[in-house]
Amino acid sequence: MATCLCSNTLVLVLFIISVHWVYCQDVQWPLHTVCNSDTLTVSYRSCDILQDVGFTFLPCPNKLTDPANLRLALLLRQPIDELYLSAVLLLGGIEVFRRNEALCPPHFPRFTFCGSRRGELITIDSKLNSITELPLNGDFTFRVTVVNQDNFQIACVNATLSIM
Structure with a gap:
């Protein structure tokens, strides 16, 4: 009888979760x-x-050669003893660049956030001096995924850079 009660309770909880999931207004984060x-x-x-993920790009430059300050912030759900980045750049749906890199390789912490623990707030500040002086035009799409040593997704972002 106890096994049946536990089983029924589990089924009820899973049903409530699935109903809530189906009737949610948005299943994705807002566009920032x-x-x-x-x-x-x-x-x-x-x-x-x-x-x-929190991201700022200030001041908003009028040209790609104007300097800007970048800041990224996120709360860790898992530790990052090792951290691996995968980045893809698309132009018009065609892949033009791909990079896979170990940001925090084993036993070699390259950045201050390497070795951070679960629950810590990570902030990364950077200054962007110049992207390019090439006459670029169009919509560039970036997909960045970062995973830890256990292949747990730490962050995932889809970004669009539209240059007119």
Whole structure:
């Protein structure tokens, strides 16, 4: 009888979770626009259904050669003794660049956030001096995924850079 009660309770809990999932208004994070000028628009959306990512791009430059400050922030759900990045750049749906890199290789912490524990808030600040002086035009899509040593997804972001 106890096994049946536990089994029924588990089924009920799973049913409630699935009903809540089906009737949610949004199953994705909102689209964040971090820069919107006459010549440049930068927007992103977290592709991790459990966690959003904070990102700023200030000041919003009028040209790609103008300096800007970047800041990324996220709350860790898992430790990052090792951290691996996978980045893809698409132009018009065609892959033009791919990079896979170990940000925190085993026993070689390259960045201050390497070795951070679950529950810590990670903030990464960087200054972007110049992207390019090439006359670029179009919508560039970036997909960035970062996983830890256990292949647990730490962050996932889809970003769009529109250059007019």
